[in-house]
Amino acid sequence: MHIPDGFISPKAYVPAYVAAAGLWSYALGRVRRNLDDEAIPRVAVLTAFSFVLMMILLPLPGGTSVHAAGIGVLAVLFGVWTAFLCVSLVLLLQALLFGSGGITSLPVNALAMGLIGGTAAAASYRLLRPLHERAALFAAGWLSINFAALVLAIALGVQPSLARSPDGTPLFFPFGLSVTIPAVMIPHAVIGVGEGALTVIVCGLFAKLAKERGS
């Protein structure tokens, strides 16, 4: 779901790097305060967990399948800041080890997927949990994907206004918000169903296992 390199102008990615750097530092500080010595190993292994979740193929209606993102699972179980750090680190690993994703779009992708997606998941779960546990988990997964997609659609859609030549030709991405929002959001409304289902199953099974181990 992330934006590749070359479609985001420096007017967007430079401020995004500044904002993300501050938030990464704050997030690491928060996780360190909560976990002390275990902070770095915990974030590292959850990053690997996030990476492997992104390898899982989710079948969708119509015979297609998409990769899971796992933002809902991370945010519900470990909180927004851990989810933000893990998703950001996955994006950095993909860029530096596998050459995929992109270094210019990294902060925009990290803020959209890790922070906004994670916040949407954690907030909806907290809000809906008293009503229905499984519905709250499904909403967390669905909303994490859709909020992240909305931010990415906006980030792409504002590019023609942010960067264009004197004759009005866009310099990075050609389509405005009227095209990017429906083009990104309509498929993600369906993709979110798979993500929601995965969040319900993984969190449900994990809670069951924890209960069995505890008893």
Add this chain to the structure above:
Amino acid sequence: MRDKAALFLYAATVLCVTLVHDIRLLAATLAVVLLFSGRSAPRLAARAGRAILVFNAAVSVSYAALALLRGTFQPEFLLRMNLRVFLLTYLAFLLVSRINPFRALSFSPALLHLFTLAYGQIIVFRRLFDDFRLALKSRSPARIGTRDLYRNAGAAGSFFLEKALHSSTEITEAMRSRGFFRDPR
């Protein structure tokens, strides 16, 4: 030092490539980078081409169709966009093929520890994930249904979650026993 310098050079080049909008200059930069890559240039170019093919083709075709309908078609835009995306992707693959990312990130100890530990765990998790995938395949003579695929995905997810938490404690203890953390006393 060489890896760190290469990483900073890459970051500076990427910034310049996104600040330059002249097609001739972008093409000249690409030519220089291709020459600098030597014999690995065709392989890296093929990888970069494959990596951008789907997204760029979708954007290019949609742009061409919409702009032709509106009478605003600008071939230079298409050339500039595709040239820049290809150049940036090529640079990323060139960087990956030439540097040791662990040495390159050594300017930040916290980032280096996170990167190293995460990469080590990713290797282990990827192998285990392949086992999960092959196990499902080998035990399913017929086409696997959606419900079973989700069950398998959920089981894999919860397994990796449990393993991650276990590994986290194990790694922390291993690091502590080797005196990695400061003694609070």
